[in-house]
Amino acid sequence: MISSTKLLHIHGDDFELLAIQQSIPLKQVFRIARGAKTSAQVIVVMIKYQGLVGWGESVPYQRYGETIESTISAIKAVSTHAKRFTEFADTIKAHSQGAAQNALDCAYLDLQAKLTGKAIEVRFNLSKTQTVITAQTLSIDTPEAMAEAAKPFAEAPLIKVKLDNIDIIEKMTAIHTMAPHSQFIVDANEAWSIEDLRQCADELAALNVVLIEQPLPTGKDEALASLHIDIALCADESCHTAKDLPSLLGKYDVVNIKLDKTGGLTEAVTLAAQAKVMGFDIMIGCMVGSSLAMAPAFLLSPFAKYIDLDGPLLVKEDRLVSFDIDNGLMQPFSKQLWGGVSHECNIEANQLFALYS
Known part of the structure; x- marks a missing residue:
């Protein structure tokens, strides 16, 4: 069972940011050359603006000097520099990198898709995905x-x-x-x-x-x-x-x-x-x-x-x-998971935000 812990909740002038740590058990021990794990320790960032929630997930990686604590610290720095939602894009790039920036960037893009009604593929001029x-x-x-x-x-x-x-x-x-x-x-x-x-x-x-x-x-x-x-x-x-x-x-x-x-x-x-x-x-x-x-x-x-x-x-x-x-x-993923333009997308993100905010 996925366990969740709230690590950060910030109220900006016109947005809210919530960051939680989730421990996701693995089916079996996963071993690579530098170690083994039995669970994935991920950070989920959710940004709420104009009643909509965007979310993104990242994995702080010790090989790159990242920890849960350092990642949350970087996310906090971004959210405190961006007082308003319109300041997020530039602030994410200026004040974060790696796992922190990934969770923020993906949450921001997911939310932008809903706000603009424009698919992320269109935003970046990407080709349509296939199997x-x-x-x-x-x-x-x-x-x-x-x-x-x-x-x-x-x-x-x-x-x-x-x-x-x-x-x-x-x-x-x-x-x-x-x-x-x-x-x-x-x-x-x-x-x-x-x-x-x-x-x-x-x-x-x-x-x-x-x-x-x-x-x-x-x-x-x-x-x-x-x-x-x-x-x-x-x-x-x-x-x-x-x-x-x-x-x-x-x-x-x-x-x-x-x-x-x-x-x-x-x-x-x-x-x-x-x-x-x-x-x-x-x-x-x-x-x-x-x-x-x-x-x-x-x-x-x-x-x-x-x-x-x-x-x-x-x-x-x-x-x-x-x-x-x-x-x-x-198979290509359902936009109900991430990146959908409909207000009804992201049911799980909205549930998590309501539960931990």
């Missing part, structure tokens, strides 16, 4: 346990595998045996060395691995410039906003766009457009969260070669309105 293939994620375990976990994905078109640098080939071979026709993304989360990459690249390619995410630590990836392998390399931790793109040229083929890194959809659109111009392929990724966090990111799917928005499959309980994902096929 896509999303990766489905396996977390780190023993080769035997990872093979067992891969059984339900036997016919999945795309599987993402979290791997540290222990038994890389043994684990991928075990998984490939269970899903021989799938393509794989391997996510190392900065845990490999250049030697690890050189030694395993050919064998991974033979096991249908088509992409490796962030094999080397950020700031130590210069060695990738002289590496030539048959698998595309994706920048994750090394790519946050558009300003990072020049430093990635010649080292990476793909950039992973996550709204918690860009600070929301507004900067993510800029990053996606500039990345395309500079010749990068795009992956749309996520932290572990609910369908509410996936919805704004999904609007970027027409830009992307790879989609990794399977957060809703990892949680025990999702939003009242959620994504439909079947064997990796992810």
